[in-house]
Amino acid sequence: MRAVVVRRFGGPEVLEFAEHPTPVPGIGRVRVRVAAAAVNPVDVATRSGFLTEAGIIPPRDVLGIGWDVAGTVDAVGDGVTGFTVGDAVIGLRDRPSAALGTYAEFVVLDASAIAAAPRTASLAEAATLPLNGLTAAQAIDLLDLPPGATVLVTGAAGAVGGYAVALAKARGFRVVATAGSADEALVRGFGAEVFVPRGDLLGDRVRAVVPGGADAALDTALLGLEALDAVANRGRFVVFAAGAAPIPLRGIRVEHVWIRADGTALAGLATLVDDGVLALRIADTLPLTEAVKAHERLAVGGLRGRLVLTNK
Template sequence: MRAVVVRRFGGPEVLEFAEVPVAEPGIGQVRVKVAAAGVNPVDAGTRSGFLTEAGIVPPREVLGLGWDVAGTVDAVGDGVTGFATGDSVIGLRDRPSAALGTYAEFVVLDADALAAAPRTASPEEAATLPLNGLTAVQALDLLDLPPGATVLVTGAAGAVGGYAVTLAKARGFRVVAVAGSADEALVRGFGAEVFVPRGDFLADRVRAVIPGGVDAALDTALLGLEALDAVASRGRFVVFAAGAAPIPLRGITVEHVWIRADGAALTGLADMVDDGTLVLRVADTLPLSEAVKAHELLATGGLRGRLVLIS
């Protein structure tokens, strides 16, 4: 089968196409015929060597790319009871050090990393959900706040940020969203109660609306101290990238969300897509053969939604 791999670090041009054997699913595993795979910033971090420099991915001769997958079950291993050949599924590959990822024609995942695909979404749309949706869910879980708490979401127009706004509202939080001025209508549509345009003196402008500061912040835009300053003393702050954690001033608890596969939570997200709560956004689709172009587009920034590779 065809797969996209990295044998050396660098720009999009280092992506290679390899012919590799189709793996057999082991005990508790499922082989998925890939229909669509999301293209995420973490893929660029793997390709560039950033994740290896950060100590997240050990050096190895070959690295696979791709975390998100939407497709159909092609084969099941012993002990798998929840899925059958032909089922439409979505899933997350959460081992960035693996030699093969979801930029491939087939991928083998543990069964508990999969969920039934949303019935109302195309494979291209569904492929944007696992990594970004689960990241938002697991970040919100870290907050451990009661309904009515105020939560700041930076980068609220982005893929993770948009889900975070919607999911935070669904948990009963008051959401203060930060994004570009042109995206105000978009993020209010996600469920933000308060909108603050990104720019200088962010904390002052947030505190002008929320006296004393917000109870917590999800810093998907990696603003660091600028966003931390908008959080009340002894509040909570979640970061989304290695090395992005600010100093925990004023007794604020600073935590990092380290994403993990979770089929049960992914099932809940798929249900929220089907009931209309979550909106899936595809920036563009490209064939797997144009993975290099997809990474070039990713590097330009400013995308609304995710790029998706289709097999």
């Protein structure tokens, strides 16, 4: 089978196609015929060597690329229940040091890492859900706040941020969102009650509409201290990238969300898609053979939604 791998770090040009034996699912594992794989910033961080330099991925001769997958079950290992050949599924590969990722024709995942795909979405659309949706959901879990609390979401127009707004709203939080002024209607459509345009002195501007500050912040835009300043004393703050955690001033509890595969939670997110709570956003689809082009487009920025690589 064909797969995209990295043998040296650098720009998009280091992505290469390699022939690899089709993986065989072992005990408790499932082989998925990949229909679509989303392109995420973490793929760039893997390709560039940033994750290796940060100590998140150990040195490897070959690294697979891609975390998100949507496709159909192609084979199941011993002990797998709940999935049969032909089922449409979504899943997450959360081991970035593996030699094969989801930019491939097939991928093998633990059965606990996959879930039935949303019924109301195409597989290309569904491929945008696992990594970003689970990241937002697991970040909200870290808040440990009661319904009615006020939660600030930075980068609310982005892939993770958009899910964070919708999921926070669904859990009964009052959502204050910040993004570019042009994205106000989009972000309010996700469920934000209050919108604060991106800009300087975020803490002052949030506190002008939320006296005393927000109970918590989900800092998907990695604003750090600027976002922390908008949080009330002894509040909660969740950071989304290694090394981006601000100093926990004023008794604020700062947490880091480290994404993990969770098929049960992923099934719940798929249900929210089918119920119209979560919107799946694709910027564009490209064939797997154009992985380099996809990374070049991601580097340019300005995308709304994810680029998705497809096998045809």
